[in-house]
Amino acid sequence: MMMKNKHTIFSLVVISIAIFFTYCNEKQADLSEFKPDDEYVSALLMERAQKDSSMQFEPHSPFNRDSKVKFSPLKYFEPTTEFIFRSKLFFYETQDTVDVYGTKGELRRVIKLGYVKLNYKDVEHRINVYKAFSRNGAIYYSLWFTDKSTGEETYGVGRYLDFELNEDTEHVYTIDFNKAYNPYCAYSSAFTCPIPREEDYIDTRILAGEKNFH
Numbered sequence: 001m002m003m004k005n006k007h008t009i010f011s012l013v014v015i016s017i018a019i020f021f022t023y024c025n026e027k028q029a030d031l032s033e034f035k036p037d038d039e040y041v042s043a044l045l046m047e048r049a050q051k052d053s054s055m056q057f058e059p060h061s062p063f064n065r066d067s068k069v070k071f072s073p074l075k076y077f078e079p080t081t082e083f084i085f086r087s088k089l090f091f092y093e094t095q096d097t098v099d100v101y102g103t104k105g106e107l108r109r110v111i112k113l114g115y116v117k118l119n120y121k122d123v124e125h126r127i128n129v130y131k132a133f134s135r136n137g138a139i140y141y142s143l144w145f146t147d148k149s150t151g152e153e154t155y156g157v158g159r160y161l162d163f164e165l166n167e168d169t170e171h172v173y174t175i176d177f178n179k180a181y182n183p184y185c186a187y188s189s190a191f192t193c194p195i196p197r198e199e200d201y202i203d204t205r206i207l208a209g210e211k212n213f214h
Contacts, residue, residue, distance in 0.1 A: 041079045044178055048076060055187075066188040074182075075211040077153075083177035083208035087116040088170065089129060100130075100144075103157060103185045104192040108132070113141070116175055118202070125202050127175075129163050132194075141165050143175075144196040148205040155186040155212050158196035180209025187213055 055061045056071045063071040091114040100108045111131040118125040130142050141163040150158055159180045166173070183193030 044079050047179075048074070062184045062188040062191055066190045068190075069188045075213060077178075077208050077211060079178050080208050083120075083206055085116075085118045085120075085175040086172050087118065087175055088172055089114045089116060089165075091169070095131075098197070100194045100197060102192040102194055106192060108194055110194075116143070116173060118175060120204055123204070125204070127202060128197075128200055143200075144194055145180075145200045145202055145206075146196050147202040149207060153205075153207065153211055155182045155210075157183070157185065157193065158200075159183075159206075159209060177206050177208040180206065182210050182213060 052073050055063055055074065058064065061071075063069055092112060095114075096112050097109055098112050100110050102108060110133075113129045113131045115126045115128050118127065127143050127145055130144065132140055132142060134140060143161040143163055144158055145161070146158040147154075150156060159182055161175070161177070161180050163173075184191035185193040
């Protein structure tokens, strides 16, 4: 009887440990806010300074390809921890090819790959991740979105976040809206850019990343 009780207790311990680690893994996949440190903020500000330099001096920048627009430093919200999230990529069972229109009316075909979850103030938001193709056929992944700040503090068409796909399907991504940026059409009407679809609206004010230029 004593041996049987020992086996029972051992089994319960093993089950408890398994439940604990399962819980921890689920929590890791949940959208818990990521806390950057001073080093992160310094690196972010350096990235912004480097982008200003590129916009001002690189020949491919909209300010150098369109003589009608004058360069001035890009405008940003202050770095914040409020709009940094963690999420797995949830792949769609059927990855549909969908129509996305540019600001000059041209049609673009992209693949709706999956979505990430953003848990903000106890409300879950979902934003699509798109697989798209550049003019030379290179594959890239992006999040395109609008929110309650669009057309006021931020660019009226919407903003973008680059997305680097990880081969590990269980990978937990950092979704950092401090790095949200404007497409080139925000600076010059000579350029066209994809317009975020209606379903890519986030029903809150994302006060992070790049502000409206004009």
